[in-house]
Amino acid sequence: MNISAPFINRPIATVLLMVGLLLCGLASYRLLPVASLPNVNYPTISVTAQLPGADPQTMASSVATPLEEQFGQIPGIVQMTSSSTLGFTSVTVQFDLARNVDGAAADVLAAINAAGGQLPPNMTYPPTIRKVNPADTPILVLAVTSDTVPLTTVDAYAENILLQKISQISGVGLVGIGGQQKPAIRVQVNPQALASRGLSLETVRTVLGQANVDLPKGTLNSQQQTYTLNTNDQLLTPEAYNNLIIAYQNGSPVRVRDIGQAVSAPENDLLAGWMNQQRAIILAVQRQPGANVIATVDRVKAMLPQLEASIPPTIKVSILSDRTQTIRASVSDVQFTLLLSVALVVMVIFLFLRNVWATIIPAVTVPLSLVGTFAVLYELGYGLDNLSLMALTIAVGFV
Numbered sequence: 001m002n003i004s005a006p007f008i009n010r011p012i013a014t015v016l017l018m019v020g021l022l023l024c025g026l027a028s029y030r031l032l033p034v035a036s037l038p039n040v041n042y043p044t045i046s047v048t049a050q051l052p053g054a055d056p057q058t059m060a061s062s063v064a065t066p067l068e069e070q071f072g073q074i075p076g077i078v079q080m081t082s083s084s085t086l087g088f089t090s091v092t093v094q095f096d097l098a099r100n101v102d103g104a105a106a107d108v109l110a111a112i113n114a115a116g117g118q119l120p121p122n123m124t125y126p127p128t129i130r131k132v133n134p135a136d137t138p139i140l141v142l143a144v145t146s147d148t149v150p151l152t153t154v155d156a157y158a159e160n161i162l163l164q165k166i167s168q169i170s171g172v173g174l175v176g177i178g179g180q181q182k183p184a185i186r187v188q189v190n191p192q193a194l195a196s197r198g199l200s201l202e203t204v205r206t207v208l209g210q211a212n213v214d215l216p217k218g219t220l221n222s223q224q225q226t227y228t229l230n231t232n233d234q235l236l237t238p239e240a241y242n243n244l245i246i247a248y249q250n251g252s253p254v255r256v257r258d259i260g261q262a263v264s265a266p267e268n269d270l271l272a273g274w275m276n277q278q279r280a281i282i283l284a285v286q287r288q289p290g291a292n293v294i295a296t297v298d299r300v301k302a303m304l305p306q307l308e309a310s311i312p313p314t315i316k317v318s319i320l321s322d323r324t325q326t327i328r329a330s331v332s333d334v335q336f337t338l339l340l341s342v343a344l345v346v347m348v349i350f351l352f353l354r355n356v357w358a359t360i361i362p363a364v365t366v367p368l369s370l371v372g373t374f375a376v377l378y379e380l381g382y383g384l385d386n387l388s389l390m391a392l393t394i395a396v397g398f399v
Contacts, residue, residue, distance in 0.1 A: 024372065025371035033383035034385070035384075036385060041133055041289065043100070044095070044101075044132050046093075046129065047071075047128070048088070048090050050123070057084075064082045064084050070115040071111050077093060112126065112129070139287050140324075141322075143273070143283075143317070143320040144283065144316070145280045145281075146315045146316065148314050159281075162283060163283060172288065172296060175284065176284040178283075178284065180267075208244070241256050241262035243256070275320055342366055345362070
């Protein structure tokens with residue numbers, strides 16, 4: 001049976017079929033996600049734990065080791081790594097590709113609960129988990145800087161305004177923030193002044209914690225109505241902390257200013273972001289799974305003038321890294337190779353056949369087949385990347 005016979009005997013139906021295939025391919029081409037490599041979802045769980053003041057060796061032995069021992073009993077683990085720094089431990093667990101990430105997260109949570117009795121009792125918070133995909137590297141990195149505004153203020157605008165608006169852009173999956181400088185008040189204690197009054201750091205810490213708790217005040221009742229009392233006793237300025245009474249000695253109050261001073265400072269001095277030689281708040285934009293990388297970055301860039309208009313003019317938003325530059329270049333090179341291969345195939349056919357009309361047939365059908373392939377790629381959930389375009393290039397060579 002000749003496969004071509006039905007199409008030759010029905011030329012009008014064949015033309016309509018080819019036109020439909022062409023339209024479907026062109027429409028699907030605009031919807032295909034563009035990336036340098038295929039989208040692969042690695043089931044990976046990241047576990048973080050904090051123990052303020054602990055050195056890296058303590059974090060590794062007291063926090064990372066008990067967690068790793070419990071995680072090692074979970075089936076399907078391909079790789080497990082951990083890193084410990086001052087007061088911070090991160091454990092990354094990567095599972096087999098066939099493993100469901102939600103089930104893996106449940107197993108990791110159960111392992112954390114099982115290791116709870118071996119972890120230090122003075123941990124501020126229990127270990128937290130986060131589902132991550134190592135393939136989802138940031139597609140765009142922005143730096144928020146200012147020459148005049150304090151970095152704590154820049155951080156507030158970056159987190160509360162810029163991050164929220166960028167997260168709402170179509171195609172954006174996650175916006176991470178780095179180098180945060182959240183405002184805080186630090187009490188700097190003079191050890192000699194503290195020792196001369198017979199006080200300890202634990203006493204100062206306890207008093208500061210008790211004085212800065214917003215506790216309920218109760219209610220005020222009458223015959224007809226009940227009023228809820230609401231007053232904020234939290235200390236918000238360094239001056240308020242300096243006047244706070246730590247203890248009494250010989251009937252005289254000992255205030256914070258007597259044993260040190262309270263100053264405004266960042267919450268964590270160890271976090272820092274830089275753009276060239278200037279301190280900055282970093283925003284790392286990641287795409288949604290399956291989203292077009294180039295289209296997403298273009299939408300974020302188009303939104304930048306509106307974002308800068310929503311913050312003070314002294315705060316600048318700059319592009320620190322654009323991953324689509326390399327993606328555009330690599331995909332463009334492969335597309336050029338694909339077009340060149342089509343041209344070479346048609347040329348070789350003409351050299352062998354020496355017939356213009358016989359050459360026109362593959363000159364039309366080969367590009368038409370490639371365009372129709374875009375519709376198949378879209379239906380199967382694939383995208384335009386170096387591998388898929390290279391496969392099309394090789395397929396053209398088979399002609």
